[in-house]
Amino acid sequence: MDGDNNRDSALRLLNDFQDISFSKVALIILGTWLAIWAVRRVLPYLAANGPAHARLYLLGAVPIARLVMTAVAIVWILPIIFNITVQNFLVIAGAASVAIGFAFKDYVSSLIAGIVAVFEKPYRPGDWVTIDGDYGEVKRIGLRAVTLKTADDNMITAPHNVIWSSNISNGNDGAKTLQCVAEFFVAVAHDPARIRSALQDVALTSAYLDYHHPVLVVLKDEPWGTHYKIRAYPFDMRDQFQFISDMTIRGRKAIHAAGYEPASVGIMPEPTGPGQADAAG
Structure with a gap:
């Protein structure tokens, strides 16, 4: 009987509700949200008002800090809610893989591309980049998308998975100036x-x-x-x-x-059909 109870306990995915500290989960989520909010406010403020050479380093630390804090919160919460065993981990991973593969393929692709972008750095906060024809300053790197602010003061949001299929033109690549x-x-x-x-x-x-x-x-x-x-x-x-x-x-x-004039660059005529070409001739 004890063996059966141990096996049932090992296969149970969720802990008993009376054993789950929902208040602790809520505090972890709230604390993580507040920490991310503080990082997103404090580091850009320091970058804008601190030494010029440290600006890009401070802006680049924002997505890394957010990613680390989110990962720590998830690792902290999982044992509180789930009964973590090797068998349960395999069951959860398999089910999650199937669900994600069918329902959230593009979303997860953007999440994975976002993690890759944090470490490979095709763009960083403060960089001026061109993505799908839109040129602007990288203002925010989220888990799923990157946000650009163009010279016309438009905010452009592009999913990270654009790095799989498009070239990213980076004007300064982490430097403090560009050509x-x-x-x-x-x-x-x-x-x-x-x-x-x-x-x-x-x-x-x-x-x-x-x-x-x-x-x-x-x-x-x-x-x-x-x-x-x-x-x-x-x-x-x-x-x-x-x-x-x-x-x-x-x-x-x-x-x-110097006594010289600008060139007059002619505009090419619109292409005409065979009938119009004959008439013009």
């Missing part, structure tokens, strides 16, 4: 060396420039003229759009002061 590009189009008749020198001076005299990185001016001949690009780095990547605007305005003035 900005200002583009110019100049008509064919001009002195390329003079324009290149003038555009380099435009970048070097910008108030937003980070002098620790090189300034490059590259050019490419096109049928309609020459395409110039200033590649430079702002001191703070949050100033990237002001930096590009500043270089663009002063770059146009420099080209005009």
Whole structure:
């Protein structure tokens, strides 16, 4: 009889209700929620008001801390509710795998991708990334999705499982600055060396420039003229759009002061059908 009782006890998945401390479970959940809430408020505040070199490290610690605290809470709660044995673990794992596989495939795929993202770091809080054509700053990395804030102040939410099928373009990859590009189009008749020198001076005299990185001016001949690009780095990547605007305005003035005009890039005509083409001819 004792053997049968021990076997029944081992196979029982849930502890007896009178043995489950629901108040303790509630306190663990509440404490974990408060700790995560505090981390999500305190670390970004310290990142915004602390040393610039520590900003990305503090922001990157938020999803890691949340993941660790959630895992600790789950491990703490499971023995309170469930009768943890090897047999029960196999039963729960098998049932959960089947249910998850059919009902929550995409959701679990995003959760797993989120864990991978925390350690492989294709994006971190504070990074400027492009995901499915949306460019913005990573504001939050949740368990299922990443939230971007675009330059137009839109909040974009993308599930983590996008990393399985799409390329993630990361502008700074954890660094405190990123490359900005200002583009110019100049008509064919001009002195390329003079324009290149003038555009380099435009970048070097910008108030937003980070002098620790090189300034490059590259050019490419096109049928309609020459395409110039200033590649430079702002001191703070949050100033990237002001930096590009500043270089663009002063770059146009420099080209005009040199006596040259911008190129007129023609618009390709709309494709026409056979009947329209004949009529036009």
